[in-house]
Structure formats: C-alpha cells, structure tokens
Amino acid sequence: MTYKNFLFLIFLLPQLSLGAKANAKDIILGAVFPMTGPIATYGQESVNGMKLALKKINLKGVRGKKIRLIIEDNKGEPVESANAVRKLISVDDVLAIIGSVASSNTLAGAPIAQSAKVPMLTPASTNEQITKTGKYLSRTCFTDAFQGEVMAKFAYNSLNKRTAAVIVDLSSDYSKGLAQIFRKKFKAMGGTIIDKNFAYNQKDTDFRTLLRKVSRKKPDVIFVPGYYQEVGLILRQARSMGIEMPFIGGDGWHSDSLQQLAGAKGIKNNFYSSHFSPDDTDPAVQDFVKEYVAAYGSKPGAMAALGYDGLMVMADALKRSKSLNREDLQKAIASTKNFKGITGVITLDAQRNARKSAVVLETTPEGNVFREKISP
C-alpha cells in the first residue's frame, strides 16, 4: 500500500463507522446461511422462511424498533462460515446471529461467537457438539441424539427390521453424529449392526462399488444419514443394482430434488425423520403454508419452517430480554418456554437444545408422505 492510499483509508474509516451509527435505531441481527454451493437450497429456504417472519415482526416492531437482518453466504463451507461469523461480529457489530444449517458450518462459527459473547441461535443444526461449545449457543431444533433414536425406534418397531447397515458421509459431523447414536440405540433395542465401515465423502457421485459391498452383507435396512445430493444418487444406483431393502435417514434428505435425483424407482419405500411436514393438519402450520405459497409460489420445506421459527424465537427473546445487551438477550433465549412454533412447541432445556417432536416421512414418487409422529 502506498503512503497516499493509506492516508485515504484513514480518512475513510471514521466516515464508515458514522454511516453504521446512523441506522442505530434498528436492531441488527446477522444470519449465516449457504446461499450458494451444494446445499444452497437449505440456505435459500431458511432465508425465505426468515424473511416471512421478519415481515411479520416488523409490522409491530420489537421494543419500538425494527429488526434488520444482515445475511452472509457461507457457500456451505466451514471456513466461509467462520469468516462470515467473524465479519458479522467485527464489522457489522450485530446483536446476535442466526445460523447456520449444516452442522459442520455451524460448528466452525460457534467458537467465534462464543468467545465474542454474541448469542448464536441455530434453527436447523442438529449436531450435539454445537450447544456444548458454550452458553452463547442455542438451537430451536432437536438434536442428532433424538433423530438417531427416532430412526432406530422406527426401524426396529415400525419396520420390524433386525439387521442394519450404516453408510456415513465422512465429511459431515452431522452424519457421523447421527450414525453413532443410531448404532447405539439400535443395538440397545436388540438389533444387529453390521460391523464394517461404509463411508463416502460429499460430492462423490459413484456409489456402485460401495453399495455392492454393503448388499453383500445382507442387511434388512440401510441407514444413510447423509444429505439429499448424495442420498438421491445412492437410492437411484442401489435400486438399479437390484438392492431392494428400505433406506432410512435423517432430515438431511429433505429436499424437493430428492425425488428427481433418485428417480421413480429409487425413491420408493424409504423413510426419513424430519422437523416438519407441510401436510400437517395443525391450523398454524396450514396458515404458514398458505402465506409461504403466496410469497414464493412453492410449498415450504422443513428448512423454511425452521428458519421462520428461529427468527420468531429470537424476536420473542428480544421482547422478554431485560435490556438490549447481549448477555440479557442470551438469558432470554435460553429461558424460552412453550413457544408455539410451526415446527412444534419449543422449550429450551438446560443445555439450550429444543425438546420437540419429530415426524417420519415416507418417500414416494409423488412426494413425501407423513408416516408417524415420534415424541421425545
């Protein structure tokens, strides 16, 4: 940098911060979501849901102020997530952060928010470690432990299966977390887990050889706690190879693309746990679905509902908070109790994880069908 440029920058700095102060009447919140990259649909859906919530909140305002949301794209990558959180705290000076979706991304940003003592609320990351990072981390969704438990129960009791194989996405903390809990619970109930590591990495496209290895071991059911992009291909390739046993998974399967990726043959007879079903007859859910369709022209997925609830819980905490400092706000978030959201009644426990029910959906060529509701 030349001397002149440096002087120019020094000149510019105070003006920049003045510019920020001019809007100090608003409550500024940060959001970190994957708007591009392999899991972009999650981020875009979450943000759509949040925007709907934001509109509703700002009609009345909170403490006579409006909420302004600064959305950062993390491209679905942990490094970018950490950068985004750092930027929101140090440059934008946000009061609190909402985000992110994929657990690996949220985990990358969590320690930064914790050490800066900025409340960070994830609407959709289910990995256990997130809220263990520190007391400034909370979530408004259930955890992997619960999801793994739900699918183990479902496989053992509802599908009546006794031998399971587990295929893990090694590049994802989410997948590893779910797999671990599933193994433990399924064994505890009396089932057998095939003792062999079956794994793949994100962005893999060829699973034929891996699937052949799995089917050789003759499991009754295959648990694949991955994301839809790979799961869709796994389902398609498995069925085209004549592997007919059901595949089951977690909320990472949730996407409109799953049907197309897996194809009509691949999609049949598989199940996954999720946070939300637009087919739920609860009037609050139906109102939300209507509003969402009016705004975006398509039905909301789980991420949209979770994003909506996440911001709504945050707004509720802002209202209840003693003051607008971060410490009080965090206390208010942690004491959320019986908040009626779209994805269920949300109460945060002592570890700041939400306790609420999960739904199991069956994938069919026509869409995902509500199968049963499993409570904690």
Add this chain to the structure above:
Amino acid sequence: MSEDQLYFFYDLFQYLLNGICQGSIYALIALGYTMVYGIIKLINFAHGEFYMIGAFTGYYCIKSGMPLLYAFPIAMLFSGIMAVIVEKLAYKPIRHAGRIPALITALGVSFFFQYFGQMVLGAAPKPFPETYEDYNLLEKFGITEIIFTKTQAIIIVSTVVLMLFLRWLVMSTKVGKAMRATSFNKDASELMGINTDRIISFTFFIGASMAGAAGVLVGIYYNTIDPMMGLIPGLKAFIAAVLGGIGIIPGAVLGGLVLGVVENLVVGFWESTYRDVVSFGILILILLVKPTGLLGTKSKEKV
C-alpha cells in the same frame, strides 16, 4: 471353487467394470489436458469447466425435447467453442509472458466459470433428465451377480469411438500433422507455413469437446450436474494425464483407465475413504519416481 471364492471373482469383475466406466470419463477429460499441454505447455486448470459446460448444454438440449443423439454433438460443439473463446480472450494475449502467468490465468478462468455458473444456472444440483430406461444387459444371458447396464455400455462405446476418431484425426489428417508439428517445434512450424494460432485454437476445441462429451456421459450415468462438478474430475483427469505421461495422447487414456480401476478396487476391497488418498498419492508417487509418466520417454524438461 467355494462360494466365497466365486463371489470374490464376481466382485472383482464388477469393480473392474465400474472402474473402466469411471476411468473412461477420466480419460476423455485427460485427453484435453494432455493435448493442450502437448501443444503450448500449459496446464489448463480450467479444463474441468468445459466438462461442466458440456454437461449443462446436454441438460438444456434434452430438457427442450431433443433426443440424446443430437444433444451429444451439440454439447461437444458448444464446449469446444467456449474453449476457443477462452483461449483467444484469456490465454493468447499472455502466451509469451511465460508459464506461471498462464497457469494462474487458467485458475482464474476456472473460478470464473464455477461461480458464474452458480450465479446463472443456480447452485443447486440439477437432476439430469432420463431419456431411456436403464437395465442390466447381462440379465438376458442369465447373469444377475454382475451388473453391466445400458448406460455403462454407452459410456464405454462412446469413449472408444471418440478415441478412435481422435487417433485418426491426429495421425492421419493434415490438421493432425500440423498439430504434431506445432507441438514439436512451434517456431519451425510457423516458418513452414502452418498457422499455429489456428492450430492451437483447434487443439483447445478438440480437447474441450472431448470433455463436453464426458460431461453428457456423466449426466446420464450419475443423473446429477451442478456448476462445481468440474473441480474434482478435473483434478482426477490431471492425475490421469500425468500418470500416463502428460503431452502423450495414448498416455491420457491409459492413465484415466488405470486411475478409474484403482479407485474402484480401493473402494471395493479396502475403504472408500482411502480412494482420494490413493489417487493423489499416485500423483505424488509418479512425480517422484517417473515424472514423465508411464508412457513418457526421458526429456530434459520436467513437470
């Protein structure tokens, strides 16, 4: 033979078959790397992006109702044209600036296409439309233990056809002769009346259209395409090209097939997570032991 041994051979055969299919794709992409390197000594890191462009061209053609047989050459053509445009706009102006600036430009072009693609085409992966019902060809002969699908047959057949075409083009036509001459000594060829600029563009065109073909094949094989899809196969094809001997056309084919088969054997008999470790390990090993590649001869210049 015991049943276990029998199944071992079934598995082995299946993994080889899967490997050859994946290897064919690597080989098609590796051809472009090796041809471009052969002629202007540039590692064209944007090469994987022409594969992505080919896949998307095929996708939109088939979506608009075109049969696969037409979509295929159109995708090749479009990838090739894009490569020529890139060559004229990005590489030609700095051709005399040396190899490092060209390499960095190639990386820039690669990022440009990846992120421009995400902006224009959307980041979410797109399911490639199905044009026919896939089935196991071997079922007719009563074999169910080994699966060889129609798509796999299409991949292998089209790869072989394209390679034979390329061989004919390079070895038996005037353009091919000019390409070989330019690669051997650019200045001398120019003095002999060869329009080397045009030959270089033509080489980019052919290389990228091979990658475009691979893109369409991958579309029908895996049924998913996205703007970032060129990154990993591009790197793998680079390994394949180096493995076979960069700049040597049959080397790219050999390298691609070897890499595809090795990867599938690693997944099948060992752990799937070691697949990329092994592939990139091969790259390091070959650079240490025989930097000229499997088919390479000794030369003073090393990669």
